[in-house]
Amino acid sequence: MSGGCGRNPPPFxxxxxxxxxxxxxxxxxxxxxxxxxxxxxxxxxxKPITPTSAPDEGDIxxxxxxxxxxxxxxxxxxxxSDEELDLFTEATVxxxxxxxxxxxxxxxxxxxxSACNTTHVPNxxxxxxxxxxxMEELEEEESGDQFELNIAVTNPEKIGDGMNxxxxxxxxxxxxxxxxxxxxxxxxxxxxxxxxxxxxxxxxHSLLGCIIPPPPQKSVVGMTKVKVGKEDSSSxxxxxxxxxALERYLQRVVAHPSLLQDPDVREFLERDELPRAVNTQAxxxxxxxxxxxxxxxxxxxxxxxxxxxxxxxxSKLQEVENEEQLLRRLHAAVDSLVNHRKELCINTAVFSxxxxxxxxxxxxxxxxxxxxxxxxxxxxxxxxxQQQAFSDFFILAELLADYVRLLxxxxxxxxxxxxxxxxLQEAQSTxxxxxxxxxxxxWANKPEKLQQAKDDINEWESKVSQYERDFERVTCTVRxxxxxxxxxxxxxxxxxxxxxLESLLHTQHRLVKCWEAFLPEAKAIA
Amino acid sequence: xxxxxxxxxxxxxxxxxxxxNNDASLVIDIPDALxxxxxxxxxVHTKTTLSSFQKPExxxxxxxxxxxxxxxxxxxxxxxxxxxxxxxxPKPDFEGPREKMHKLGEGESxxxxxxxxxxxxxxxxxxxxxxxKTVQVHEVFLQRxxxxxxxxxxxxxxxxxxxxxxxxxxxxxxxxxxxxFFKNMVKSADEVLISGVKEVxxxxxxxxxxxxxxxxxxxxxxxxxxKMTRSHKIADDYNHISGALNNTAADNNTAFKKHxxxxxxxxxxxxxVEDRMASDQELKLTELLRYYTRDIxxxxxxxxxxxxxxADYENSNKALDKARLKGKDVAQAEENQKQCLQKFDKLSExxxxxxxxxxxxxxxxxxxxxxxxxxxxxxxxxNSVSLLxxxxxILKSN
Numbered sequence: 052m053s054g055g056c057g058r059n060p061p062p063f064x065x066x067x068x069x070x071x072x073x074x075x076x077x078x079x080x081x082x083x084x085x086x087x088x089x090x091x092x093x094x095x096x097x098k099p100i101t102p103t104s105a106p107d108e109g110d111i112x113x114x115x116x117x118x119x120x121x122x123x124x125x126x127x128x129x130x131x132s133d134e135e136l137d138l139f140t141e142a143t144v145x146x147x148x149x150x151x152x153x154x155x156x157x158x159x160x161x162x163x164x165s166a167c168n169t170t171h172v173p174n175x176x177x178x179x180x181x182x183x184x185x186m187e188e189l190e191e192e193e194s195g196d197q198f199e200l201n202i203a204v205t206n207p208e209k210i211g212d213g214m215n216x217x218x219x220x221x222x223x224x225x226x227x228x229x230x231x232x233x234x235x236x237x238x239x240x241x242x243x244x245x246x247x248x249x250x251x252x253x254x255x256h257s258l259l260g261c262i263i264p265p266p267p268q269k270s271v272v273g274m275t276k277v278k279v280g281k282e283d284s285s286s287x288x289x290x291x292x293x294x295x296a297l298e299r300y301l302q303r304v305v306a307h308p309s310l311l312q313d314p315d316v317r318e319f320l321e322r323d324e325l326p327r328a329v330n331t332q333a334x335x336x337x338x339x340x341x342x343x344x345x346x347x348x349x350x351x352x353x354x355x356x357x358x359x360x361x362x363x364x365x366s367k368l369q370e371v372e373n374e375e376q377l378l379r380r381l382h383a384a385v386d387s388l389v390n391h392r393k394e395l396c397i398n399t400a401v402f403s404x405x406x407x408x409x410x411x412x413x414x415x416x417x418x419x420x421x422x423x424x425x426x427x428x429x430x431x432x433x434x435x436x437q438q439q440a441f442s443d444f445f446i447l448a449e450l451l452a453d454y455v456r457l458l459x460x461x462x463x464x465x466x467x468x469x470x471x472x473x474x475l476q477e478a479q480s481t482x483x484x485x486x487x488x489x490x491x492x493x494w495a496n497k498p499e500k501l502q503q504a505k506d507d508i509n510e511w512e513s514k515v516s517q518y519e520r521d522f523e524r525v526t527c528t529v530r531x532x533x534x535x536x537x538x539x540x541x542x543x544x545x546x547x548x549x550x551x552l553e554s555l556l557h558t559q560h561r562l563v564k565c566w567e568a569f570l571p572e573a574k575a576i577a
Numbered sequence: 578x579x580x581x582x583x584x585x586x587x588x589x590x591x592x593x594x595x596x597x598n599n600d601a602s603l604v605i606d607i608p609d610a611l612x613x614x615x616x617x618x619x620x621v622h623t624k625t626t627l628s629s630f631q632k633p634e635x636x637x638x639x640x641x642x643x644x645x646x647x648x649x650x651x652x653x654x655x656x657x658x659x660x661x662x663x664x665x666x667p668k669p670d671f672e673g674p675r676e677k678m679h680k681l682g683e684g685e686s687x688x689x690x691x692x693x694x695x696x697x698x699x700x701x702x703x704x705x706x707x708x709x710k711t712v713q714v715h716e717v718f719l720q721r722x723x724x725x726x727x728x729x730x731x732x733x734x735x736x737x738x739x740x741x742x743x744x745x746x747x748x749x750x751x752x753x754x755x756x757x758f759f760k761n762m763v764k765s766a767d768e769v770l771i772s773g774v775k776e777v778x779x780x781x782x783x784x785x786x787x788x789x790x791x792x793x794x795x796x797x798x799x800x801x802x803x804k805m806t807r808s809h810k811i812a813d814d815y816n817h818i819s820g821a822l823n824n825t826a827a828d829n830n831t832a833f834k835k836h837x838x839x840x841x842x843x844x845x846x847x848x849x850v851e852d853r854m855a856s857d858q859e860l861k862l863t864e865l866l867r868y869y870t871r872d873i874x875x876x877x878x879x880x881x882x883x884x885x886x887x888a889d890y891e892n893s894n895k896a897l898d899k900a901r902l903k904g905k906d907v908a909q910a911e912e913n914q915k916q917c918l919q920k921f922d923k924l925s926e927x928x929x930x931x932x933x934x935x936x937x938x939x940x941x942x943x944x945x946x947x948x949x950x951x952x953x954x955x956x957x958x959x960n961s962v963s964l965l966x967x968x969x970x971i972l973k974s975n
Contacts, residue, residue, distance in 0.1 A: 381821040388814035398808045402801040409794045415940045541833040548840045556965040562958040570951045576944035
């Protein structure tokens with residue numbers, strides 16, 4: 052057992068090339084034949100690595116053109132869409148360049164995709180920023196063109212004092228898309244700006260049946276602590292949580308092809324000074340109005356019973372609702388994990404100090420030294436636990452929380468469609484009434500009113516056909532959106548799961564190192 | 578004297594005390610135990626070549642209270658005042674698993690069948706762990722007695738090993754229990770005594786200071802270690818997460834489902850490793866600290882007894898002086914003084930030997946446990962590493 056396999060765990064890169072890191076890890080697992088103890092864990096290891104992963108990483112740094120071939124394979128592997136839809140491809144690349152800022156780099160590539168890769172910086176602040184984006188293959192133009200759009204939200208700064216203070220965030224964009232004025236630019240935004248953006252987008256696009264990513268939630272308690280100026284770890288954590296959430300929000304917004312085209316989004320990213328979004332405050336007039344609207348919507352939802360020609364929508368909605376519940380439970384379980392790890396962290400720190408005290412009174416010098424070393428090991432474990440709790444939270448818990456809210460947005464999307472249908476129904480019944488009125492007039496022989504009736508009928512006929520078209524369009528959009536969402540979700544989860552497992556792996560590696568460093572000390576006791 | 582053995586490779590060696598069962602003339606172990614509700618019945622098995630026993634090999638059933646009786650009678654035996662008396666084994670504590678069982682019963686409705694089965698499995702494992710620990714600790718107690726040249730000859734010890742009837746008649750009745758309680762009160766007065774007594778012997782002065790300080794620190798370390806290992810409930814959370822992931826996956830039928838299922842599998846496997854990590858840490862580290870807290874107390878008791886003997890001797894000196902002054906009962910006082918001196922010297926001599934060997938024993942035990950714990954932690958962490966690496970590969974290649 053001691054002096055076992057002599058394999059060194061791969062050095063965890065802080066700033067290394069992610070390519071190198073992945074390759075070493077790939078190699079290492081090949082060499083690994085450490086089969087100590089029960090072999091219940093060896094099941095997965097023997098599977099060879101498929102060739103698609105390795106070349107993909109390399110391609111990120113090379114010419115973009117070379118993506119195309121390998122990625123088509125990659126893209127077609129997991130996809131089996133029954134609809135005659137466009138080939139969904141995805142492009143996610145992330146490089147963390149510095150320690151303090153995290154830049155989510157995404158490449159929007161027309162018809163093809165590149166692999167998803169993520170690294171994270173294992174520093175004191177872990178900033179897991181993964182961006183998953185799907186892009187529809189554009190039918191005509193933009194084929195073969197590849198564009199870049201990176202968004203990062205960084206540098207939170209407190210502006211002002213007291214209850215009027217607020218946090219201002221730097222929103223940086225890096226892009227090659229021609230619709231923007233510059234290639235690189237940044238602006239400062241505050242939280243209400245993000246909410247304002249959501250309101251604007253929502254007003255325009257939700258009626259079309261798009262899934263609008265929901266913004267991060269307001270938090271009166273959290274913000275008040277920050278405003279009051281408490282410089283403790285909980286308010287720092289809150290700010291970091293919010294910063295990461297805002298970044299993910301923006302990245303999801305621009306990942307949506309139609310939203311990206313929206314001028315409001317562009318303005319948000321580009322314009323130096325945005326007019327203050329006032330109707331985002333909870334207790335303002337418009338805020339109250341929104342609440343009332345939401346309540347009436349809820350009532351409506353209960354009373355509308357759609358006549359579905361296609362079962363797809365009904366079953367899909369049911370699926371979405373179920374999934375939302377299940378993800379909520381999963382999120383609760385992960386939350387509990389985070390809390391327990393934090394508790395373990397605290398207890399380990401306390402224990403470490405106690406062991407140090409014990410070591411200091413121990414009369415046998417070798418044992419005394421060993422006990423002090425043990426105290427140090429436990430101290431390091433505390434740090435590891437803390438970092439792991441961080442990862443637990445930012446990689447898993449936040450992902451789940453985001454998706455619970457996103458599923459809510461999907462549900463809204465379905466509701467929109469129902470509203471459109473309702474409008475169509477009402478128009479149809481109005482048309483019916485107009486026709487009946489016309490018939491009555493004909494029978495009653497009142498020619499002067501007949502023209503009016505005919506005009507009415509024409510008006511309502513065109514409205515009905517308009518609304519029919521609307522409904523068709525919304526139905527089609529909702530379908531596409533849901534499928535796009537599902538693919539994105541699958542990819543997002545996979546990425547995050549992999550990233551999370553990598554964080555666990557990293558922690559376990561460090562654990563091994565800690566204990567291996569301690570072993571000679573323990574053996575030296577005499 | 579207990580022989581110090583550097584041999585830490587023998588599997589049969591108990592971790593907390595490394596020098597037991599060396600002598601084939603008296604070999605004791607507890608091969609099995611029964612748990613009936615709250616009571617644990619240990620089967621004490623003895624193999625001996627000593628003629629003082631009736632048979633060369635025999636087994637008797639004993640309860641925890643019997644062990645306590647044996648310990649107390651040895652403590653009360655005047656002859657053994659100069660020895661460190663092996664600490665009594667603590668009462669079997671099934672509170673943890675019992676609580677868990679309660680929670681399991683309550684939460685049964687809210688869990689899936691798999692989760693329930695898993696938790697039940699965990700509960701059984703925990704129960705088993707507590708069981709093993711209590712057997713070990715009772716066994717070590719007997720083995721320390723059997724490997725000590727004086728204790729092994731003790732009549733009560735032999736009765737304990739041999740007497741094939743219920744020992745309850747000899748056990749403490751209520752009156753004696755109160756006596757014991759009183760004795761404990763007196764003991765804390767002894768703490769004051771022990772720190773107040775003027776010490777001429779350098780060795781004992783050092784020992785006193787060391788033991789007093791050390792006992793406080795080790796008690797603290799034990800408490801913190803217990804808190805830490807108790808809060809190592811990560812395995813439970815992994816279990817819940819795994820269950821929730823499986824639930825979520827069950828409803829789906831896309832690539833999403835596969836990812837979730839794979840993730841659930843990883844969590845399930847990790848849970849087992851985490852569980853083992855936590856329990857190994859508990860066994861090797863926390864249990865070690867617990868045992869030595871008790872042992873240090875036993876060493877301190879020796880110092881108390883010696884300090885009392887010293888006080889007695891000083892009193893006898895004063896009495897002798899008074900008698901000489903008065904001219905009455907001088908012979909008696911002289912005799913008394915001589916006896917006290919003898920007792921004190923005997924205690925000091927054997928006490929020195931005992932304390933020296935205790936030091937060595939402690940160091941060896943710590944070394945063994947720390948090495949074993951470290952090796953186990955490394956092994957488990959490496960298992961996790963390979964498990965995670967494999968899973969990451971699979972997920973990425975999918």
